[in-house]
Amino acid sequence: xxxxxxxxxxxxxxxxxxxxxxxxxxxxxxxxxxxxxxxxxxxxxxxxxxxxxxxxxxxxxxxxxxxxxxxxxxxxxxxxxxxxxxxxxxxxxxxxxxxxxxxxxxxxxxxxxxxxxxxxxxxxxxxxxxxxxxxxxxxxxxxxxxxxxxxxxxxxxxxxxxxxxxxxxxxxxxxxxxxxxxxxxxxxxxxxxxxxxxxxxxxxxxxxxxxxxxxxxxxxxxxxxxxxxxxxxxx
Numbered sequence: 001x002x003x004x005x006x007x008x009x010x011x012x013x014x015x016x017x018x019x020x021x022x023x024x025x026x027x028x029x030x031x032x033x034x035x036x037x038x039x040x041x042x043x044x045x046x047x048x049x050x051x052x053x054x055x056x057x058x059x060x061x062x063x064x065x066x067x068x069x070x071x072x073x074x075x076x077x078x079x080x081x082x083x084x085x086x087x088x089x090x091x092x093x094x095x096x097x098x099x100x101x102x103x104x105x106x107x108x109x110x111x112x113x114x115x116x117x118x119x120x121x122x123x124x125x126x127x128x129x130x131x132x133x134x135x136x137x138x139x140x141x142x143x144x145x146x147x148x149x150x151x152x153x154x155x156x157x158x159x160x161x162x163x164x165x166x167x168x169x170x171x172x173x174x175x176x177x178x179x180x181x182x183x184x185x186x187x188x189x190x191x192x193x194x195x196x197x198x199x200x201x202x203x204x205x206x207x208x209x210x211x212x213x214x215x216x217x218x219x220x221x222x223x224x225x226x227x228x229x230x231x232x233x234x235x
Contacts, residue, residue: 024068
């Protein structure tokens with residue numbers, strides 16, 4: 001009875017937000033594969049059944065983690081600035097929220113419309129794209145491409161996560177740098193000249209400001225009339 005009472009007391013102190021916070025912390029430290037209900041139960045020193053009172057399954061838990069990430073986006077205040085400048089600031093805000101959590105960022109891709117924070121973010125984005133002259137279907141297409149691009153920017157490179165030993169990773173990058181430097185400068189002059197930057201990109205040291213500018217420039221370069229006659233809205 002004492003053990004059951006102790007577990008019940010811990011259960012009362014648990015809530016979905018605390019559990020999602022713990023899941024995100026585990027994902028940050030060990031990757032998404034480490035996030036399981038059993039692991040979270042151990043973390044909170046309760047039985048797995050205590051967590052099932054809050055989440056029916058792992059998918060529902062991941063929904064909560066995604067919502068937590070999206071809720072962390074600090075939306076810029078609407079302004080009279082041109083639509084593309086507001087889109088730029090919006091993308092920067094999303095990156096600021098996702099960048100500290102590269103392992104979990106991908107959860108947001110297909111869960112934006114499943115929570116209030118995600119819907120608020122989508123509505124602001126679509127409104128700005130509509131201001132630029134894009135149709136509803138086109139805003140859906142562009143919005144899907146935008147979030148996919150942002151996730152690709154912050155997501156960890158598989159090459160950097162295969163080996164958790166920092167010294168081994170450093171050696172891996174030194175080997176890549178040496179391999180690029182050993183290329184013929186006559187045959188591959190531009191690749192050799194960019195070797196250092198290419199290795200930094202492979203190490204995940206991406207220039208996020210440049211990435212945002214490239215995304216916005218790409219949207220501005222597309223005219224509504226450039227879309228095919230029939231489009232399929234992405235979700």
